[in-house]
Amino acid sequence: MSQFNRRKFLGLAGALSVTQSVHARYGLPLLPPPDRDDGLTFRVLAFHDIRDDLRADVDTVADTCAISTATLNNIFAWLKGNDFHPVSVDQIIASRGGGAPLPARAVLLTFDDAYQSQYTKAFPLLRQYNYPALVAVVSSWTNASAQRPVRISHKSVMPSGYFMSWSNLREMAQSGLVEIASHTHDMHYGAVANPQGNELPAASTHLYLAALKRYETDAEYEGRVGADLKQSADLILANTGVKPRSMVWPYGMYNAVLIGASRKLGMHVHFTLDDGPNTPDVPLSKIRRLLVSYDWDAGIMLGQFRQQSAYRGDSEPVERVVNVALDDVYDPDPERQEARLSRLLDRIKDLEPKSVYLQAYHDPDGSGTAQALYFPNRHMPVRADLFSRAAWQLITRAGVQVYAAMPVLAFRLPAGHPAAARLVVAAPAATTPRDGSGPRQRTRLSPFDPLARNTIREIYDDLARYTSFNGIVFGEDASLGMDEDAGEAALAAYADWGLPRGLAAIQADPELLRRWSDARLEHLVRFTGQLADAIKDYQGGGNVLTVRSLPADAVLRPGAALRLAQDLDVFAARYDFVNLMAYPDPGGGAPPAPWLDSLAAAVAAHPGALSRTVFALLTLDARTRAPVPSTALRAQMERLRVAGAKHLGYCPDQFMAGQPDLAVLRDVMSMQNLVRPRVGIKA
Template sequence: MHKLDRRSFLGLAGALSVSQAAHAGLALSLLPQQDADDGLTFRVLAIHDIRDDLRADVATVADTCAISTAMLNNIFAWIRANDFRPVSVEQIIAARNGGAPLPPRAVLLSFDDAYASQYTKAFPLLKQYGYPALIAVVSRWTDTPRGQPVRIGYKSLMAPGYFMRWEHLREMADSGLVEIASHTHDMHHGAVANPQGNELPAASAHLYFPELGRYENDDEYQRRTTADLQRCSDLIQANTGVAPRAMVWPYGTYNSALIGASRQLGMRVHFTLDEGPNTPDVPLTRIRRQLVSYDWDAGVMLAQFRRQSAYRGDSHPIERVVDVALDDVYDADPARQEARLSHLLDRIKALEPKSVFLKAYHDPDGSGSARALYFPNRHLPMRADLFSRTAWQLITRTGVQVYAALPLLAFRLPAGHAAAARLVTAAPGADGTPAAARGMPRLSPFDARARATIRDIYYDLARYTSFNGIVFGADACLGESEDAGDAALAAYADWGLPPSVAAIRADPELRRRWSEGKLRHLGDLTRDLAALVTDYQGGSVLTVRTLRADAVLEPDGVARLAQDLDAFAAAYDFVKLPASEDSGAPPSTAWLDGLARAVAAHPLALRKTIFSLQALDGRTGTPIASSALRAQMQRLRAAGARHLGYSPDQFMADQPDLAVLRDVMSMQNLVRPRTGMKV
């Protein structure tokens, strides 16, 4: 989330594709060069159940992660025909520790859950081909007494014999081909993780206790998960004779606490469901795997092996984004609130955008300043515990990615809070009179207590909710006279600048260094927060930085705002560019054309810029005609824009009109009919 692979959590893993052995002659030269010859890079395939009752119609498939015996054989044959080299966990560890390098096109075969079919159908093929593999064991499932049904969750039972017995695993481990890994003892299921009763993966989520009206605290979470991991490790060692040194996270979800606990138990190799190759920069605690599903065919297997990662690589995905405010979902009456959420879900499902930027804070005047939050936290009032449920429902019921939209600095802390007065301040004017800071009150990014408060807020967001990315708000800027507080002046002195804004501004070279220093300082803060969230949530949390339009249109954006298009494009996965004039009026054609030209002058930045059109007239608050929004989107596309969106979605008023916008906003329409490839 990232990262949570929610599709596998629901048993809805989509088609990822590897064809018949007949496609084995596909050009090897198309494969990524770094997979071939650095001695460290490898790929991992994640395989589940092997069943021969699968049908071509996905609607009839009970488990879309299962594959047939014939398909498994085809995958093995394709690997051999295309000169991929299956490797063991031992070879990977050795290569990363300075030992023998991995062969070109190294690939590890991993099998999750220890299904009986992996012993009866996969193991004979592994022996036939001589391929090493990894099998991840959910010890509660394997340890269920023979002849009894296996409880795979609090509600679900599987027939006796569906999973391997311990003697099967011992035989496989003794063969020298198979490494046994932990897949937790009893955390491969969903568990209640918010007041509304949504179930999130039990390993990575802080549980919610309805009877107590509270969440699991950090100590309780640590004790629960550590005890589970210890139990699994002990059972594997007792029954196979080998202590596991590899950990495979259920649903691909993990966090720093889980990694730390498993490392203390001797498991230093950890597997996720993040996509892409395991290049030398990917640590062994976060190994990426490609999920195999029932309808793999070979053309897309090649495509998957060519991919660098899900988002960070040469092929940047198309984005279609809808901004949604939780203020519009919230209602003091739970029944009305649930009806609002249902209406939102129906609307997003019908529109089919790629992502929703979900405003996780209470902002009654639309200023971008947080007066309260929609998730549990230590510093601001919680208006309602609503972000977790809304995000999870959007992800699982509509298939979109959800980004948490938060300010970077504009948190209005309660009176008496230790950091409430540690704000961005402006330097006095030339006549010595005080000057007001630019825009809304913001916490100073230079003040240690203010930064600690911001870190706590983002950490609490990661701890209690699950999402795919973060949108840093437009408040992340510093004007030409900001920040002139004591902490800021001390930072400037550390940069080799005079501790006086007036003195800095009087010298063009000092002013340039000052502006660039502020740009860098704000960027460092966002990267620190992104790393904090990613470290807790696991996976790849995507980042979006909001850029003011005047920072693009006017040449001195760095000096005036400490914002820069090229710097943002280099540092973040996407740049959100609100396409609205300062007056709040709908953008004129000439203004919009000028904005598109200004961004297009930065070709690399154009690939990451999301043009976010205004759906409301900022002067009157009335909806902009849906036909006008559609025309603006088409005009931007013709000018080279790849990523489009609008803000806000007034879902309760059914504005904008989905019938008008769907052809430009739906990801289902972004398919070339002749090739079936995404554009």
């Protein structure tokens, strides 16, 4: 959820005097503690336009990123009065290089887009307080002719004079207080990014070339962004005398190609819009920033500086998840498909959950095996180029987080594909139970085979390249039974681990069996980590959340690490959330109340697991496919909440049939009903 939407839910903060009295009443400190007293950690604030004609109505304000001159002055005064220390990019680079440490409560002030108001209103205040800052320039806006209006969003077009001149920027650079950064030359806009015409950030997106009915190639994309960044850097140097070393990504979106292109130009410091402090583990290529908006005051300042990250800093994070299959949206007739998508959007807007797990693959038999994909890719058939549009519409129109739900191993590659036969192999004398307590039997690519692993990585790379989303859900197909994997690549891996080349020999020795079990579990976790890292390069770094799916059997029966190569404790520690499939295996009907109680108790027995586990309930009887009554589904959710479950969801949403009934579920699934006012913030 964006900071703006989060504040819209919570309401505007009270005035400073109210905040002080409330904090005193509850015995809370007025100041946030320093993030770390390590001389390396710092915060960054991101400012935009400074205007004095803003309205206070949260629903009608025209520019939510603009602030008034008085608000900017109050923020500067608050920083000074509360012992924050504005620092420069020079100081930050020096501290990371072993030089002088940063002061406690270090903060960098950044200004995006080079609005004229930053020169006329912010620059005098920077001089008054003697605060260093960074200004990010969109050089085509600064260099625009008087006849060319500047489009800064689909709603907002500004005259060219609305932005600083090069002489203004040169004066600021020569003051010794302001560093000039690139904000691209002409990539700060929404560009057509799929066949349906949706616009995504031009810098981080492969454009869809409608006239040619194809996307940009990698070479075309790399050439476009490389030329743009070079033009920006050259113009800044020619007009200010300063060679930029910092890059501020439009909309906070970036990827590995952009980082590589900017580094070639000498820009090694990069700024995002990820939330939270910049601790020593955050590289200078992915600096986090807090986006300042028009409604900031003392209460919000205090809350933001207490926040540790977009997810971890939320003192009471709550997930409400709806699972949606694109198989239910797809229709070969484009008009009918659009109608189905509109029906889904209206339903999600009405329900107001936190997240949608959007299945990005074609699974006609419900086995969890991808037979085709809903995005362009190098290895599998594309049933329709649909995921990009559906995800972006859900994010922008329904206001939810969208996670791409994907298999990890279960891809049915086309016949003749070089990796099609590189599969998980069962030992001849199979010992895995066939009563449903082992992994589901499906075709899976071997996680040990280099060609299979590379194929899967490239599928995930393509997902990131051509779509935009908030997180990834790894399917429960990432499992291995006790008789798996017995293929040659797996046996070679076991030998590298110091184990015998054979499952029988391993399973005959309890110590070898334990080592084998732990190593397989870690192997799958690391592989999903590599897939997530590939996505994060394209999808905004730390803003991409990870979810690992887990069958209920893995929690209720002992030995899941050995039987399935899955483990709740490991998953809760290594992923943002665990998607617990909270229905009895092999399923059927509403789970009995004692079974749900046992499941919740079993999760609670693992320290910290409840705060990471989403209990996903079935909406269809697994045997008859009849809908589970909505009242029964609600009763299950209420029972889980009483048992201590924090995060709830259901699967699947039958939006065309209106099942489940939103009127029955809304007050337990809607985030509007779940958000609680916090101490010091007016509800």
